Amino acid sequence: MTRTVPVAPAPALLRAVMDAATEAVILCAAAGDVVLFANAEALRLLPGVNPGEDSPLSGDSYRAEHDGRHVYGMRRRLDDDHYAWFLRDHTEETERTAELEVERSRTAFLAEAGRRLSASLHVRRCTRTTAELAVTHLADAAMVVMPLDNGRCAWIRLSPGHAAEEGTLAERMLIEVPGLPEALDGFPPIPSRWLDPAQAPGWLFPAGLGPIGALLVIPLPGNAEPAGALILARSGHTATYSAGDEMLARVFAARAGAAIAAATLYQEQVDTTAVLQADLLPPEIPQPDGFELAASYQAARDSLRIGGDFYDVLGPVNGGSDTVIALGDVCGTGPEAAVLTGKVRQTLRALRLVGITPEAMLTVLNQALLQPGRRRQRFVTLVVGSVHRSEHGRVRLRLASGGHPPPLVLRHDGTVEEVPAKGTLIGVLPEITVRPATVELAPGELCLLYSDGLTEARGGPSGDEQFGEERLHRHLAGCVGMPGAVAVERLRQLVSDWVHGGPRDDIALLAVRAHTRPPLTLRGGGARNASPYLVAAQRGDRRVRSRP
Structure with missing residues (x-):
């Protein structure tokens, strides 16, 4: 069989093939760098290339922009x-690639905005952060306007060359x-193109910003109602906001609004x-004539100023001379215990107005806590x-206990006695038993009421040993001769040192001490014992801790 020899394509066919290619090809003579041929795509990309003329390209690679087109090329021998250019x-x-870089920049901006805006729950700090982020990424100047409050709007503004400015706007100026x-x-x-920057009042941004070319006003969405508004401005007559810029600003405003609303x-x-x-915080302690009162309260958690332990002092009513004191412990800690603490204190205050005895107060309080509909998961221990x-500087106390640790009496010779007042828990049984006791304090003697958070505080060398009643008795005995405020502070400090930062329960202390000498009225009113230790304690002098 005879083999057919292929025929070389005609020049016209080769030109047609080259013109159909999507890659631009320029054929040049090595001598003189003259263009011999350029296909259709090459003529479209580089209209200045003409066969028979010198090649406008040089080197081994080419990168340039022509009529808005980005052209890359390589030279091949x-x-x-x-040689030819492709x-x-x-x-x-x-x-x-540019769009991807812009999107990456916007994503990084929104991530930074989310991180910074979520870092604080302070309203002013959130609004300032919003303005700072807007000026950094969205505008030459930014202003955050808060919702109306009593006919005025608070605002914060940032612009080049100026520190953060703040103020308020009257409603009529909006x-x-x-x-x-x-x-x-x-x-x-409202889209930026619909807002005329020339209509913006002169007070909106500082004059140093120059002419405003683009203005954008965006609501800051909040919880069911706007959290404010964000005003953005770009300076220069040719400044604009593109559709992408406005969309980014809206997304940012949504995040800023959520942060400000939160x-x-x-x-x-x-x-x-x-x-x-x-109304739940421990009350200020009055100083009645004839005896001294001192108290201390420490919540189980430092973040809470209230808890389940409490004390209260109720002054004389209806012309009487007796002062009523109370110290109790609601089962548990935290806000729920604090709510019941408030109810107990309010009940005691109401009962005080009736003028009934301490044991009667406990009985009525028990009935009040057992009323239908009240949650009964918690009970109360209490001393009232x-x-x-009385005569010759002595002080008489009638104490009634509802399941509470017995009060302690510190005699002038250092002896510590338990007050034999006993009773059942409050808020558990329909009927309670209360056996009150009467105590007399000679001048300088002290009676201490305390909650079990003191004796049950765990710490010490092992970290898990209770402070205990025996240790309390021993340290209280060492407070002979001290004013009540100093004795209470010393016990509180000893327990804090014992726990040394570990977990603890609420601790309440209340001390009654008979004066050792006639009271002396100090500047500011109120009877005070003239002891320098007490004066120092009342003034907050922490050095009294180290006195023996």
Whole structure:
């Protein structure tokens, strides 16, 4: 069979093939770098390339931009007399890379915004952070405007060359800023192209910012209502906000609004808690004539100022002379125990107005805590006593106990006695038994009421040993001659040192001490014992701890 020899393609066919290629090809003569041929794609990318003329390309590679197109090329040797340039249009790849870099930058900005905005629950700090982030990434100047409050809006502003500025706006001034009333009402943001920067009032941004070319007003979404509004400005007559810029600003505003709303809600809760907590805090201790009162309270958790242990002092009523003292312990710690503590204290205050005896107070309190509908998971131990100054500087106490550790009496010779007052728990049984006891304190003697958080505090060398009653008796005996405030502070410090930072229960202490000499009225009113130790303790002099 005869074999057919292939015929070389005609030049016209070769040109047609080259013109159909998507890669630009330029054939040049090595001598003189003259262009011999350029296909259709090469003529489209480089209109200045003409056969018969010198090649505009040099070197081994080419990278340039022509008419908005990004062209990359490589030179390849064909033979000793010819070489070719192979060029490609990388415009789309370059644009995609640029878009990816922009998206990465925006993602990094939003991540930074989320991290910084979530770092604080302080409203002012959140608004300032919002303005700082906006100026860094979105605008030349930014202003955060808070919702109306009593006819005025608080604001914070940042702009180049100026420190953070703050102030308030009257409600009538809001309409001067295009789109601001709508943003504060929670309406969708108005596109930047619809806002005329020339309508912005002169007070909106400092004059040093220059002419505002683009203005954007965005609501800050909150919890069911706007958390404020964000005003962004770019300076320069040609400044604009693209659709992508506005979308980024809206996403940022949503995160900023959520952070500001959370901080606002937290501040409202803190303020409400402070109001409710104020009536649950231990009261200021009065100093009646004839005897000294001193107290200390330490919650189980430092983050809480209230807990399950409490003390109270109720002054004379209806012309009487007796002062009523109380110290108790609600089962448990924390807010739930504090709520029941408040109920117990309010009940005791109401019963005090009736003028009944301490044992009757416990009986009525038990009935109150057993009322239908009340949660009964918690009970109360309590000591209630009436304090009366008797003859020759002596003080008489009538103490009634409801399942509480017995009060201790420190005599002038260092003897520590337990008061034989006994009774059943409060809030558990329909009927309780109360056996009150009467104690007399000679001048300088002291009666201590305490909660079991003192004796059950664990620590010491092993870290798990209870402070215990025996240790309490011994240390109390060492307080002979000390004013009540100093004795209480010394015991509190000893227990703190014993626990040395470990977990503990609530601890309450209340001491009644008969004066060793007639009371002396100090500046500021109120009877005080003239002892320098007591004066120092009342003034907060911590050095009294080290006195023997």
